[in-house]
Amino acid sequence: MLRVFTYAAVVSIPLLIECPVLAFAQEPSAIKTIEPGLKTCEYSSTLMQKGPDAMLARGFNLPNWDPDYKGFKPDDGLLKVLRQLGFTHIRLPVRAEHFMARFSSSQQISSYLEALGKTVHRLEGLGYVISIDMHPSRPFQSLHKDIPDEGYNSLEEAWDRIAQKAKGWSRKSVYFELLNEPVPPQSVWWAQAQKLATHLNKTDPGRRLIVGPAVFQRVEALANAEPLKGEGLVYAIHYYDPMAFTHQGMSWMPGSSLAIIGHMPFPGDATSEALLKQVAKLKSLGKDEAAKGILESYRQGWNAERIATALGAVGAWSQRNKAPVIVNEFGALTFDVDPHDRVNWLRAVRQGAESNCLGWTHWDFSDGFKMVDPRTTLPDPLVLDALLPEQ
16 A cells, blocks of 8 residues: 655645645654664664664665756755655765866855755755765766876865865764766776775764765676775665666667667566567667667566575675675666556665665656656655555
8 A cells, every 4th residue: 555645845736636646645744754774684784773874774866956957956845754754865966077176166166065065954954864976977077087097186176175064064964975986997996996085084084985886886896896995984886777677768868779668577578578569669670789689688587586686796795894885876767667667676676775785775856767756746656665665
């Protein structure tokens, strides 16, 4: 049975008629608050209930906070309800270039830092822990890939500015995530990550740090990495497999096979009717290689067990190294997907993470991978059921 609710926000009557199950519901005050942290693990973890990182266990990304973001910005009422439902962590992607003199003026840097500070205090006041995610775009990524040393210098410069601003921020509530999806080779980035972690341990002692591997922060990259040396380290991976499912209908690369396909199945395998329809569609457009690739990607089948097994490699790494790990990006596009297949996938990743003692943070908030409808300003009840089942 889906939990439903309303909150003090402006929602038009026509939209309420479209979503009656959401409109007539219990007040937020009647919602039972879920205790932060993971319930059980086979080993001791800082992500467990009462652990120092317990609040990282369940979260969502909020790119909407950015001053330059033109879309829906949630009010305190919605964020309070999401906190009561059980979300405890908000990952704040910040534009790396906005902290770097190479890419921004001193006035731009100061203005962005001020906006970030206000947002951190707002979210902390609502009861969340916040991770500041250094999330660069092409200018920094190109520099970091082509001239890694210069990229590192700019990255350290950016963190020094944030650390100076953060002197009054709680070290229990605000985490620093060193860099989102680093683009240099893992060998180069991991040495830089060690250098940066050591630097921040000295300049902002007591601040907990989140670090992920290069190669899109994939499971395999972390499972094959040596843990870094330092204090207060939490590791992060991203999970979007299979891409043919999570990125179907992808609009930002017109003409790609992922932009063409839709209604891919989950669970499913190479014999699934829905999959074979998309294979036939690609072939009809002369994209035989893409059709072959998608068919091959489903050859072993995709289901909850396979996802749990994949995440198990990181769970084993976490246990072996006594190092907490979170899946701080996972999601599936809403553009051309069966909504029930989508929530089946979300539930599978959430369950696979928790069963392997990993925390999780859904990507994103109200854009293509949304968990909140920006028209109604209400969360998707199917997504909530997948991520936060009643306990």
